[in-house]
Every structure is written in structure tokens, then in C-alpha cells.
Amino acid sequence: MKKSVKYLIGTLVVIIIVVAGYFSFGGAGKKQSKTLTVGLVAPTNKDTQIWNTVKKQAKEKYNLTVKTKEFTDWNQPNKSVANGEIDVNSFQTQDFLNQYNKANSNKLTSVGQTVITPLRLYSKKVTKVSEIKNGATITISNDAANEARGLKLLQSAGLVKLAPGKSLATVKDITSNPKNLKIKEVDGSQTARSLPSVDAAVINGGFASSGKINLKYTLFKEKLDKNAKPYINVLAVAKNNKNKQAYRDLAKAYQTSAVKKQIQKEFGPLILPAWTLKIAD
Missing domain, CATH: 3.40.190.10 (Periplasmic binding protein-like II)
Known part of the structure; x- marks a missing residue:
């Protein structure tokens, strides 16, 4: 066998051994960052x-x-x-x-x-849902998903009724509002800030946390059932x-x-x- 051929075969063997070692000892086998x-x-x-x-x-x-x-x-x-x-x-x-x-x-x-x-209805003016007065103002988030969720929370609390079958209810879908509540739609980031100036507010948990809203002001909380x-x-x-x-x-x-x-x-x-x-x- 010619020396050049022997040299080529020897080189290939070395490469194969090195590659095998690379895979075996953590090179390509190790999770890449x-x-x-x-x-x-x-x-x-x-x-x-x-x-x-x-x-x-x-x-x-x-x-x-x-x-x-x-x-x-x-x-x-x-x-x-x-x-x-x-x-x-x-x-x-x-x-x-x-x-x-x-x-x-x-x-x-x-x-x-x-x-x-769990979405919460907060108030610094009353301690029970039943104490919310006629004509009271309640703030909720104005984006579609969170407005619908907020209205469902108010319905669960017995404050309003919504038209059935609406996946994204809006204030226009309120069919019963016995206390003539004023539902004020604001940017979600403003719901916590609005709390001192309104009768109650539906506040997302993240904004409640950043706004340092104490849980003691909770009037009503969303249930953790299949609807959640x-x-x-x-x-x-x-x-x-x-x-x-x-x-x-x-x-x-x-x-x-x-x-x-x-x-x-x-x-x-x-x-x-x-x-x-x-x-x-």
C-alpha cells in the first residue's frame, strides 16, 4: 500500500476517534446554550x-x-x-x-x-357588596377581554345582569342594573389609581400589586372553577x-x-x- 494512502487512512481514523470522543464526552451531546x-x-x-x-x-x-x-x-x-x-x-x-x-x-x-x-372587586368606601349605594361609580378595564371579565365579576356579585351568550360582553350588554351603577371604563393601568375616587373598582391582580392595594379592601373575588x-x-x-x-x-x-x-x-x-x-x- 502506498504511503500516501496509509497516511490518508490513518488521518481518517484519528478524525473518527476525535469526533466519537466529542459526542461521548459532552461536546455535541451536551445541551447547547x-x-x-x-x-x-x-x-x-x-x-x-x-x-x-x-x-x-x-x-x-x-x-x-x-x-x-x-x-x-x-x-x-x-x-x-x-x-x-x-x-x-x-x-x-x-x-x-x-x-x-x-x-x-x-x-x-x-x-x-x-x-x-382571581379577579377582585375592591372598595375603600364600603366593606360589603350590599353596601354599594344607588348610582355608585365602578371602574373596570377598557380592553375587550378584561372588560368582559370585569362585567362577569359584577354579575357574579349580583350587581348587574348581562345578555346571555356573549363571549365578550360590554357595558351595552347589561340588561339589568337595579342600582343604576355607573360603569366607568378606563385603561387597566388606571384601575388601581382610580380606587380612592370611585365607589369600587375591578382591578387586575398585577395592577393591584403594583398599586399596593391591600387585600382587606376586597368586596368580591372570582371563583376558581371551570369558568376561570x-x-x-x-x-x-x-x-x-x-x-x-x-x-x-x-x-x-x-x-x-x-x-x-x-x-x-x-x-x-x-x-x-x-x-x-x-x-x-
Whole structure:
């Protein structure tokens, strides 16, 4: 055999051994590092502590680096995911996401559940629903999903009745209002700020937390039954990313016992880890 041929064969053998060793001892076999950017809306220090725990779990368990980007309102994060400016967002309920998809060609989907915040009716002027006076003013969020949810809460509290069969009820769908309540629609971020100047307000849990609204002002709370399933918060991603490993790993990193403990530490009964509840099944 010619020396050149022997040399070539020997070189190939060495390359094969090196490549095999690379796969066997952690080179290509080791999970490759990946970075995902998650959009959050007006996160409080409590939210930041939870996401710090998620970041730690993601890095330690899945070699996944998680970065966060802050937004000031609910209008931008979905657009940013759809446009590829960020990878994931974490701020909305499944119902909110469904409404966004209906209006925007069904671009996004959920990759995992995070928390659920039972919606609450608060007041600093009365201590019981029955004490709300005729003609009282109640503020609710003005976006479609949260307005409908707020009105359903008022109906459950016995304050109004809504036309049946409406998936997205508005104030125009109120069929009975025995106390002649004035339902004032405001931006969700303003509901907590409005509380001192109105008789009552329906406030999303995140805004109640950032507005430091004490739970003692709760008049009525949403029940955690099957009707609450649409209000579970989710991690939203572009549809073509749903089955990619990094995104699935992010959901797993969120749904860990360490994150559950952090949520309970920061929020107590205000915000709950949805994946641990029966309604999350």
C-alpha cells in the first residue's frame, strides 16, 4: 500500500476517534446554550424576584439563558413576539391571547401556564357588596377581554345582569342594573389609581400589586372553577416556535417547585401558581 494512502487512512481514523470522543464526552451531546428574551408588562419588584428564580432554574436545569424586556402597557408585547423582536411574553391570560389571535390572524400560541389571579372587586368606601349605594361609580378595564371579565365579576356579585351568550360582553350588554351603577371604563393601568375616587373598582391582580392595594379592601373575588380556565396566564410564543426545545424548557423552568415557592412568598393568596391547581388540568 502506498504511503500516501496509509497516511490518508490513518488521518481518517484519528478524525473518527476525535469526533466519537466529542459526542461521548459532552461536546455535541451536551445541551447547547440558548438565550430567550421574555417580554413583561410593568413588572414590580415581586415579579422581578419570580423571574430571577425562573432564570436560575432555566440556567441550572436546561442551560437556557433568560433575559427580560419591560413594556409599559398591554398593547406592545404580542406585536413584539409576532414581529420577532422578542421570543416570548408573559403578561396575559389565555382569553386575552385568544382575542388577540382573532384580530391578528392567529399568530401566537401558549407554550405553558404560569399563574392565575382571581379577579377582585375592591372598595375603600364600603366593606360589603350590599353596601354599594344607588348610582355608585365602578371602574373596570377598557380592553375587550378584561372588560368582559370585569362585567362577569359584577354579575357574579349580583350587581348587574348581562345578555346571555356573549363571549365578550360590554357595558351595552347589561340588561339589568337595579342600582343604576355607573360603569366607568378606563385603561387597566388606571384601575388601581382610580380606587380612592370611585365607589369600587375591578382591578387586575398585577395592577393591584403594583398599586399596593391591600387585600382587606376586597368586596368580591372570582371563583376558581371551570369558568376561570380562560383566565390562566400563559407564556405566549409565535406558533412556529411552540415545539422548539428552548421554549418548552422555559415552560418547564417556570413550572418548578422553586418558582411556586417564590410566587407564594411574594404574593400569598393574590396570585397563584396555575399549573398546581385542579383548574389547570
